[in-house]
Amino acid sequence: MTLRRLLLAAACAALPAAHALEASAQGTIRIGMTAADIPLTHGQPDQGFEGNRFTGIPLYDSLTAWDLTRGDRATPLVPSLATEWAVDANDKTKWIFRLRQGVKFHDGSDFNADAVVWNVRKVLDREAPHFDPRQVGVTATRMPTLRRAERIDDYTVALYTSEPDSLLPINLTNLFMASPAHWERKRAAAASAEAAWNAFAADPSGTGPFRMSRFVPRERAEYVRNDAYWGNKARAERIVLLPIPEANARTAALLSGQVDWIEAPAPDAIPQLRARGMRIESNAQPHVWPWQPCFAEGSPLADVRIRKAINLGIDREGLKTLLGGLMVPAVGTVQPGHPWWGNPSFQIKYDPEAAKRLLAEAGFGPQRPLSLKVQISASGSGQMQPLPMNEFIQQNLREIGVNVEFDVIEWNALFTNWRRGCKDPSARGAHAINVSFAAMDPFFAMVRFWDSKMAPPVSNNWGHFSDPRFDAMVAEARTSFDATARDAALAKLHAAGVDEALFIWIAHDVAPRAMSPRVRGFVQPQSWFVDLTLPYIQ
Template sequence: MTIFSKITGAVLGATLLAGTAGAQTLSMAVSAPPASIDPQYYTLTPSIMLSAHMFEGLVQRDENARLRPALAASWRLVDDTTWEFKLRPGATFHNGAPVTAEDVAYSVARVPTVQSPSSFAVYTRAITGVEVVDAETIRFKTASPYPLLANDLATVFIMPRSLGAGVASAAFASDKVAIGSGPFRFVSYAPNDRVVMTRNDSYWGTKPEWQRVEYRIITNSGARVAALLSGDVAMIDNVPTQDLGKLRTDSRITIAEGTSLRLIFLGLDVFRDGATPDVTGPNGEALDKNPLQDHRVREALSIAINRQAIAQRVMENASVPTGQFMPQGAFGYDPSIAVPRYDVDRAKKLLAEAGYPNGLTITLRGPNDRYVNDAQILQVVAQMWARIGVKTAVDAQPLATLIGRLNRFEASAYLLGWANSTGEPSTSLRSILGGRGPNNGLGLSNYGRYANAAVDEITARGLATMDDGAREKLLQEAMRTAMQDVAIVPLHIQKSVWATRRGLTYTPRVDEQTLAQEVRTAK
């Protein structure tokens, strides 16, 4: 048992299977739709986990985010700035073509060319040169020592170079283009409904038990649970907290749960000097400056939130209150960063000191279809802010709509989640907390446009430090600096909860991914 995961519930009997042992179908329901079949389109967990069924990187992560070989059988550091990867002999794409170093070079080169709401380019930014040594050997150059290249490349999916330059993301909704090397092959895609896949019997690794997978998208929590209980599906993810107690005692169901690497947080517009669109005075009057640029206002908004109450009453203990991105026990977790203490009186005092003794009016935006109890959390935060004189209107909407608004920087305060699925905090330090700049690859998901040169400099030093212990201390320092600055308002780390029909097992993953190839029948 790891620090992250445990499995609860008895494994009993048989489950929803179709056909014989050689022709089984697994029907599973996930809570959030992928943005695209293109595995390089969007750094969104629902998209990445679907891609992981059909596509592979050079390396992959196990259930505890540790690296293990995938299309690369091995890798090594040739010198301080050169990494060499040796490809796995015999690995082939779904069209039968062998996976070669040229395909890897093509895939890496494509990443920054994809028009994306949140680009995978953050994972290829360190690469300054690519050398194809032979069909099974590729080398990557970096401008300076960069210890996390293998980690980054675990998130870059490889596709055949025969797809050609400029292949559009929309084209991947076809088995002629959605060609990977993973354990399942693409069959069909009905947006917001389901993806159908079949087993890749030529797969180089352990073949899944399932010949066919019905990967259904059921965003409504009640409908997802009902589908499980009726036998319409054999597995669901993101079990709603209000149903956990009932499902734990149902002999037909097995529960798997574990702490994830996903932080739920509030982002704030700290960029604009003048008025910010969703913040006005206490009576709706226009402001000539942005209150969120004041550290005292940001701290007041943070300590006005009772994180323990949210974890216990809203999340039914399916979350862990936090003041940072990493959970306890993970690489980069800093025990000196405390969970912000709930203090209404101090919050009011800070607002008054900042020049807002009568409070403010804010619109808090967030998704209503992506994170566990996201819409409820928005409402509870709004109620808590009201206690310090911050009148809060909630705008909960589908994530796809929200992201469009955030990409246009049209929100002043918003709720999002971020999973450091690499198992360490560098991705959040770069993508969420990194200062945006021309071609610097930082801040790609930093919609509040927070910028702190000290955070970026310490992070850069950490990413150039090959010694794990020294690198961890630098990344902790960078996170500590950003959290002291209230760069964002962390709320809690989500726990991940899956439910299966009896007779199936699933090992919880810290990256929250729901993978059909990891669903097994009980022995």
């Protein structure tokens, strides 16, 4: 028996036998996630965007949403619980949102303007009785200009920002609406607001297309179709989510029939999966798998020559081969031809000799090799195959005279550290952090990293990058309410970012998933997210 077969057999044995019993349940889709735990279910998920994908969007709705029904185009922003919105012509810090009428939470209470105000307060108003600090870090950092909400009438709200921000409607895809009435019932039986949120998480109430039917932390979450959903009803009767962070274990679970669908299969297992009749889904998506540099005093990556050298020292085509072709080499946050590409002069490619020359200019060479420490995870949402990928890069950089040490920590801890910054003790002296990110909108792609006001704890400027030129370019993009003008400002910003090598750009994921042929109706959009109302079991 080969080593791979032994690993698969052992992984199968390690999974609870009860999972196999659900295979005969009509209309049940069982999904093996990369997360080591079920993402938070109280309305603002953790575990990166795998949380939004599996415990956010299925259980809850936001005011705005992404159209995930097609795979042949970029995902557009569409109305969800808000039917229309506009910025005030006389006050660009005020937005008016008209709300969808007739929507019910899972507990039967009404969605209305009061519910929107309540959900904004849960993450922004420390004086609110239902304020939950655990939800702040995974929400406020994704919409940092939002300050408050005000009820105008039952189905109209005003949202106020700290400065003119044309990106607010996009940012609001991350604020999920939980039921105030359901929380109040939990609070009446709980000793504290924190205890009420814990009870809510075990029995959540949103407005989404699925309802929670069973929840076992670190083991499983089970959903049933919400037949009272205001939108298109889900085709599957039930969804079962299982945290399986190890790639071989996920593969084993699929091959043994314990699950119907796995996220991020191991690349070397794909031929075997295909040979067994499994379907491999993938698509280009706005995703970046980088090293994000620390710009603090004393960090070698504060030197643009070193950042450029590292970018030139990585063999991305070789990495693509390692991954079985399941990546796109990254030469920036977006690819050439994208409206935000611009015209950067620095060309990211594999050129080890040029890398060595830049390192020599910075004072490093065979007699004085550069040492770097990078904080990484062993798995996680969007992290692809972080251990083999980082080991491949480590070998690349050793060949140009750079010694890399890895600090490997659990994914959710890494994601939390990302919001604390490289000056925080949690960085443990790391010069870079390896957290993949979504680039489907300007804030997520660039603004939160290159605006000095986004330094921790505000958002994800982990490296404490600060440059007045970039602050001005960000402000120009944020205050451009015309889409064409905003794209032009973003193209200028992106080109400047590439020219300064503000990231070590490595890969774009293509979101590989492996599925049983029994799963039908699935659409792989150009997004980190998927629409779980579409697939079903034949």
